[in-house]
Amino acid sequence: MLTLDFHPTGRHFLQIPGPSPVPDRILRAMSLPTIDHRGPEFGQLGLKVLGGIQQIFKTKHPVAIYPASGTGAWEAALANTLSPGDKVLMYETGHFASLWNKMALRLGVVPEFLAYAGKDEHLPHAPGWRRGVQPDLIEDRLRKDTAREIKAVCVVHNETSTGVTSDIAAVRKAIDAAGHPALLMVDTISGLASADFRHDEWGVDVTVSGSQKGLMLPPGISFNALSPRALEANKTAKLPRAFWAWDEIVEMNKDGYWPYTPNTNLLYGLSEALDMILGEGLDNVFARHQRWAAGVRSAVNAWGLPIQCADPSVYSPVLTGVITPEGVDADAVRRLIHSRFDLSLGTGLGKLKGRMFRMGHLGDSNDLTLVAMVAGVEMGLKLSGVKLAGSGVQAAMDHFASHPAGGALRQAA
Numbered sequence: 001m002l003t004l005d006f007h008p009t010g011r012h013f014l015q016i017p018g019p020s021p022v023p024d025r026i027l028r029a030m031s032l033p034t035i036d037h038r039g040p041e042f043g044q045l046g047l048k049v050l051g052g053i054q055q056i057f058k059t060k061h062p063v064a065i066y067p068a069s070g071t072g073a074w075e076a077a078l079a080n081t082l083s084p085g086d087k088v089l090m091y092e093t094g095h096f097a098s099l100w101n102k103m104a105l106r107l108g109v110v111p112e113f114l115a116y117a118g119k120d121e122h123l124p125h126a127p128g129w130r131r132g133v134q135p136d137l138i139e140d141r142l143r144k145d146t147a148r149e150i151k152a153v154c155v156v157h158n159e160t161s162t163g164v165t166s167d168i169a170a171v172r173k174a175i176d177a178a179g180h181p182a183l184l185m186v187d188t189i190s191g192l193a194s195a196d197f198r199h200d201e202w203g204v205d206v207t208v209s210g211s212q213k214g215l216m217l218p219p220g221i222s223f224n225a226l227s228p229r230a231l232e233a234n235k236t237a238k239l240p241r242a243f244w245a246w247d248e249i250v251e252m253n254k255d256g257y258w259p260y261t262p263n264t265n266l267l268y269g270l271s272e273a274l275d276m277i278l279g280e281g282l283d284n285v286f287a288r289h290q291r292w293a294a295g296v297r298s299a300v301n302a303w304g305l306p307i308q309c310a311d312p313s314v315y316s317p318v319l320t321g322v323i324t325p326e327g328v329d330a331d332a333v334r335r336l337i338h339s340r341f342d343l344s345l346g347t348g349l350g351k352l353k354g355r356m357f358r359m360g361h362l363g364d365s366n367d368l369t370l371v372a373m374v375a376g377v378e379m380g381l382k383l384s385g386v387k388l389a390g391s392g393v394q395a396a397m398d399h400f401a402s403h404p405a406g407g408a409l410r411q412a413a
């Protein structure tokens, strides 16, 4: 039987780190009739969302919007700026960085994959998957590239497979300190509109993002925010591209239209999401996620389980990864929680399969939905025979009760 035929009472707890729960306001906006994508109203919608999304990326430069998942926007970033055989420097923060690296190989560029080489007590096979990008490794590598063969540095801002957020401004500083001309490309598919991000100020050349995480939309649109240097590189880049090509999109976007049929109803949703996010104010949005993350981490700490991110200075505000004790299959715990409590958690991806699960704290959430998530996880861990040091539910309630929402808790720990 197709389980989609089954409608349990109450809301499903979609606590994976994307797709995130979509606010009813956005779902309603998306239910408006589809309009003519060449008609006059469409141009107004196009100009509104193109202007609004620039504010979210914090850029004055063009942002391309694709009717595609984030993976498409990854491909667009590489295909628009590079030529066959170009070297790119990528950094292994986790599964998503690894997938982008694999894509670069398939496209015919030559990626070099830097990784943290230290030790790790809990996950000795994946020490770099518990930490952020180390800018000094990038600087050292670029200094050695005296022939300037490396054309781009690619990093993931919020590594969704681990719950680690890297310092992008520091990566830009490292590139500049080496005096290297490589472009900086950043994946903030799961960071945008949840974690602080500044495309222009941080000197990013291409930022890649998607709709279904911090923007609180369903999956289906993705983005490339550009810089003047990226647009310049685009003129000489030789990788084949047609659908992804920036030049026609940027030209037609000037009047609010696209060279092909854009995703009209998702753009209604984006328009609504922009009203919500910009209306709340980006700094308030970031503070809200930091506060939620701190509450969820207090629960994990009370359980006595290790957080996937080993460096408290780079905890993700978007999700928290939890390492299960040796011998406990994290996916079995996840499945049990799903079947008993109608709560979805993120699986351990790639090198982390079976060793951890991920709790999302993004999208249409609030203190009580997060306490409920913590309760579902706590029940599931106990039912799975995991010995817990204390109650995470109590710790999360205490945290939220003693840290009232407001703009002051941006760095709450």
Ligand SMILES: *Cc1c(COP(=O)(O)O)cnc(C)c1O
Pocket (backbone or CB within 6 Å): 018, 069, 070, 071, 072, 096, 156, 158, 159, 160, 187, 188, 189, 190, 210, 219
């Ligand atoms: C979700 C995600 C992706 C993949 O995006 P899709 O929309 O699934 O194609 C890539 N990178 C990161 C960091 C992500 O969180």
